[in-house]
Amino acid sequence: MSGKVALVTGATSGIGRATATLLAERGAHVVVTGRDTTRGEQVVDEIRAIGGTADFLAAALTTADDARTLADATHELAGPIDILINNAAIAVFGATAAIAEADFDACYAINVKVPFFLVGAIAPGMAERGRGVIVNVSTMVASFGTAGSAVYASSKAALELLTKSWAAEYGPHGVRVNAVAPGPTRTEGTTAQYGIDRLEALAARAPARRIAEPTEIAQAIAYLADEHADFVHGIILPVDGGRTAV
Template sequence: MTSELSGTTALVTGATSGIGRATAIALARLGANVLVSGRDETRGERVVKEIRAAGGQALFLAGELKDAASARALARRAKQEAGQVDVLVNNAGIFPFGPTEQTTEDEFEAVYSLNVKAPYFLVAELAPDMAARGRGAIINVTTMAAELGAAGMSLYGSSKAALTLLTKAWAAEYGPRGVRVNAVSPGPTRTEGTSGTPGAEDDLNALAAAGPAGRPGTAEEIASAIVFLATDGAGFMHGAVVPVDGGRTAV
């Protein structure tokens, strides 16, 4: 364990699997006390156990982010458990694909509630405290689908495009008071959710093949960029949206 983030507390949403899990482990490796948030207690405790076994600090906070109240409740519990939150990683999200005309209002509400409303009110609850201390880092996880027009991605892509704009707006709002707000924009990434079936694996590989890297990324590769934005090495970065997509949006 190194100590670059020693003495800090990081709250990671959607941290029980995939990119969130990899991020939680990587933050703990740098010395952060990590609050692992998610819906599945069994998977969450497994991540906590893994971090502690490696000498790190972690605690699982159960929470289903579905509205402003649940987001604020998670933030308040995080502050109650740890005293303060120094790093917030807004990673939790859902990514349904499909034709616009087949999208129901309930599906629309579910996507925007988790992908937009939850991060919004987590920031509303935690950023003012960071600003009062004059220091903090918020990292939003968006997607390359927020940058490209693609059939079937209107709902997911638009929700993450909103988070991209929020990243810049929050940087302008809280940056002058010491809070750095940035985002990481993953491309095709192999996780439990994107490659769990043969068809999904084929789609993932086909999408990744169009980029210079020619392959899907790993959760750990995305996490490394997120963690960098949480450290002082990114001290001059505000409102940046960092593409970690194998070059997919560059060509």
């Protein structure tokens, strides 16, 4: 990935952080984004300490303008974007009748609207250059029904359909678009929201019988972003310990 510019949203922790680090290890100039400047700078410092190239751009992604501003700022800072990782997301859970409209709107804004307008701002440039990669981060629960996850799961199901639509739209112009659908993963966010016991209970339903580490999801993302996956277009790659296979 030497010489390529990679924009990773939600890269200050968890899967995004692991992905940003791995892409930098493989030679990409990584633009780390997130809301927390302190954590973002820590990620950049860690990448530079291992000989990688990275910069941080603070971004609270909720609107189309936020997405366009981030795309423009990344281009100005690092040059044309070769790899876009749509990882930033929030999870809203609860009974359908109990979900507040503001929470519903917030979930769809960052999980669906922002990736939509980021791709709209970045993919045309990739298509003009005849190359580019977009990897969207979904979730295993976008593939099956679970009580209490209607908002989050449906937002990610929308992202998966967008993945296929973008593959059809931009694939003929040299831009590959795919998605990764993780299962239970040990991150700061999931540990705080669910607790280890609940994560382990979820993981116990899958053949692997364990929680994933962020680096394992990052490896799958990096595979799809790499030239070795040049013939892979429009897939949703489950990285869920086999949960959706049984």
